[in-house]
Amino acid sequence: MNSLVKEASRAGESVGLTVDRLAIDGGIPLKGRIEVRGAKNLVTKAMVASLLGETPSLLRSVPDISDVRVVRGLLEVHGVTVTEGAEPGDLILDPTNVRSAHMADIDAHAGSSRIPILFCGPLLHQLGEAFIPDLGGCRIGDRPIDFHLDALRRFGAVVDKLPSGIRITAPHGLRGAHIELPYPSVGATEQVLLTATRAKGITELRNAAIEPEIMDLIAILQKMGAIISVEPNRVILIEGVDKLDGYTHRAIFDRNEAASWASAALATGGDVFVGGAKQEHMMTFLNIFRKVGGKFDIYDDGIRFYHPGTPLKPVVVETDVHPGFMTDWQQPLIVALTQAEGASIVHETVYENRFGFTDALIEMGADITVHKTGLVGTARRVPRRDLEQAAVVVGPTPLHGADIVVPDLRGGFSHLIAALTAEGRSTVSNVGIISRGYENFLAKLEALGARFTVEG
Ligand code: EPZ
Numbered sequence: 001m002n003s004l005v006k007e008a009s010r011a012g013e014s015v016g017l018t019v020d021r022l023a024i025d026g027g028i029p030l031k032g033r034i035e036v037r038g039a040k041n042l043v044t045k046a047m048v049a050s051l052l053g054e055t056p057s058l059l060r061s062v063p064d065i066s067d068v069r070v071v072r073g074l075l076e077v078h079g080v081t082v083t084e085g086a087e088p089g090d091l092i093l094d095p096t097n098v099r100s101a102h103m104a105d106i107d108a109h110a111g112s113s114r115i116p117i118l119f120c121g122p123l124l125h126q127l128g129e130a131f132i133p134d135l136g137g138c139r140i141g142d143r144p145i146d147f148h149l150d151a152l153r154r155f156g157a158v159v160d161k162l163p164s165g166i167r168i169t170a171p172h173g174l175r176g177a178h179i180e181l182p183y184p185s186v187g188a189t190e191q192v193l194l195t196a197t198r199a200k201g202i203t204e205l206r207n208a209a210i211e212p213e214i215m216d217l218i219a220i221l222q223k224m225g226a227i228i229s230v231e232p233n234r235v236i237l238i239e240g241v242d243k244l245d246g247y248t249h250r251a252i253f254d255r256n257e258a259a260s261w262a263s264a265a266l267a268t269g270g271d272v273f274v275g276g277a278k279q280e281h282m283m284t285f286l287n288i289f290r291k292v293g294g295k296f297d298i299y300d301d302g303i304r305f306y307h308p309g310t311p312l313k314p315v316v317v318e319t320d321v322h323p324g325f326m327t328d329w330q331q332p333l334i335v336a337l338t339q340a341e342g343a344s345i346v347h348e349t350v351y352e353n354r355f356g357f358t359d360a361l362i363e364m365g366a367d368i369t370v371h372k373t374g375l376v377g378t379a380r381r382v383p384r385r386d387l388e389q390a391a392v393v394v395g396p397t398p399l400h401g402a403d404i405v406v407p408d409l410r411g412g413f414s415h416l417i418a419a420l421t422a423e424g425r426s427t428v429s430n431v432g433i434i435s436r437g438y439e440n441f442l443a444k445l446e447a448l449g450a451r452f453t454v455e456g
Contacts, residue, residue: 020429020430020431020432020456021429021430021454021456022428022431022442022453022454023425023453024416024419024426024428024450024451025424025451026399026401026419026420026421026423026424028449029270029271029307030261030264030271030272030420030445030449031271031272032273032447032448033272033273033275033302034272034444035275035276035302036254036261036275036276037251037253037254037439038059038089038252038253039212039216039251039254039255040254040257040437041186041254041256042213043251044068044071044115045115045118045194045213045217046217047059047068047071047082048115048119048122048194049224050093050246051098051126052122052125052126052197053245053246054244054245054246055096056093056095057092057093057249058090058091059091060249060251061089062091062251065435065436066435067437070109070115071113074110074115075093076109077109078099078119079095079098079099080093080095080097081093081097082094093246095246098123098126100127100131102131103133103164103165106165107165110133112436113135114135114143116133117135117148117187118190118194120157120168120191120194121191121195121196124152124168124169124170124174124195125174125195125199130167131162131166132168147181147191148188148191149166150179151177151179151195155170155177155195155196155203156170156172156174156177157169157174174200175199176201176238176239177196177199177203178203178204179192180205180207182207184210184234184321185209188209189205189209189214192205192208192238193205193217193218193228196238197221197226198240198241198243199238202237202238202240203238203240204236205236206234209322210234210322211326212252216249216251216252218230218236219249220247223248224245225241225244226244227241252281253276253277256326256437257437257438258277258303259282259326259328259332259333260410260413261305262274262296262303262332263332263333263417264416264417264420266289266292266305266336267332267335267336267417268420268421269309272304272305273302273305276301276302277302279303283323284326285325285326288315288333289305292315292337293308293310293311293312293313294312294336295307311340312336312339312340313341314341314343314395315340317330317333317344317346317347318346319347327349327350327354328410330346331410331413331414332410334368334393335414335417338361338393338396338399339396339397339421341395343393343394344393344395345375345393347374347375347390348388354389354411357410357411357414357415358370358391360415361399361415361418363402364400364401365398365399365400366397366399366418368391368392369391369392370391371389371392373388374390375392399418400422401422401423402426403427404426404429406428406430406433409437412430413438416431416441416445420450442454
């Protein structure tokens with residue numbers, strides 16, 4: 001085991017937070033067991049939800065990833081006390097001294113996260129105002145926040161554009177609203193949930209996102225005292241209440257991380273047990289995994305994903321909102337598709353620039369063609385901006401080592417998988433981004449038999 005990884009693992013530190021470059025010797029099947037904890041895309045929002053409570057909250061199974069550290073910093077600049085609880089992964093969040101924060105402090109802590117936009121509703125309820133810096137996040141499209149701001153205005157908020165961000169106030173308080181989202185946006189749905197729970201009156205949200213992480217956030221809000229009902233056809237009704245209390249909640253597992261390790265097992269011809277993974281939230285992924293030729297066994301404490309030794313098969317996949325195939329799953333899967341016998345098509349319909357990571361795979365020998373406006377003749381699922389893109393992946397193509405730079409979180413993990421799949425040595429730089437969403441990923445790679453050295 002790398003001394004740095006060994007030392008840090010002993011200290012329980014997430015080594016990935018500080019590492020920049022790895023040298024990876026590929027061609028070795030990943031085999032062994034790793035554990036996934038709380039979902040990055042739930043725990044960060046659950047931490048923000050604690051702001052709405054009059055008493056402290058306890059969030060369990062929180063992974064040590066940089067996105068969590070960013071939100072912890074943002075909560076602390078707003079006067080929230082965040083401390084570790086009794087069990088590993090427990091966070092105690094005490095909002096009783098919440099206060100306004102200066103934009104510069106918020107900006108300094110926001111990093112590349114998009115989470116600050118979700119502070120609006122809770123801060124408007126608690127303090128009557130919120131400051132949000134211009135947002136970061138992976139460069140996978142222009143990532144607008146128009147749905148969020150339109151929703152806040154419908155609750156009665158006033159949005160003022162400042163040179164370095166936005167200032168939001170609620171001069172007459174926040175009232176329940178009728179909101180229909182142009183697209184089932186995860187973030188905008190969370191924005192409405194976090195604002196409506198304490199608004200006066202009833203909110204009806206139409207065309208809402210219903211991802212498992214959204215349902216887990218609704219469960220948290222219900223524990224706090226909120227009255228939320230999920231109706232048929234993506235309609236959510238929220239009856240505003242005057243007061244909410246803190247919650248105790250164990251976060252849903254990270255489906256994206258589980259799918260990433262599953263794709264790594266397939267691409268490297270390996271056999272990986274992902275502890276904590278649950279079938280009910282991965283059904284669509286499991287169907288595609290099986291159609292590509294992978295095998296999986298479901299256990300009470302996790303899922304075993306493995307390559308059965310027979311040739312992988314090409315598939316046609318369209319990313320979609322839940323319960324469709326998640327956009328965050330296509331990057332790791334595409335690496336496995338480079339080893340399938342035939343031509344696969346991946347339609348990306350959620351973001352307008354989410355195939356950038358394929359450049360590095362092509363450099364390593366993959367045969368991938370990205371069609372920036374999708375494939376001619378295919379119906380567009382969502383009549384929005386000219387959004388859909390398509391990647392045609394023809395395999396099998398042996399991958400050879402290369403020097404690659406990680407572009408974003410999910411694409412970055414795909415680069416790791418590609419380097420582990422390729423024959424020979426690769427260097428992967430800028431890997432620190434991966435620690436935004438993958439807890440202790442170096443220790444996990446070690447546990448699965450990957451051969452790599454930390455280069456800086
Ligand atoms: C969340 O992003 C996740 N991030 C993303 O995961 C995930 O890919 C995405 O949902 C879709 O499932 C977090 O939860 C932190 P959206 P979010 O609002 O909320 C457009 C990862 O790797 N849109 O559902 O930002 C937007 O441009 C990340 O873990 C607007 O046009 O996603 C995109 O095309 C990557 N206006 C589409 O909607 C808005 O105001 C979906 O975005 C908001 C969104």
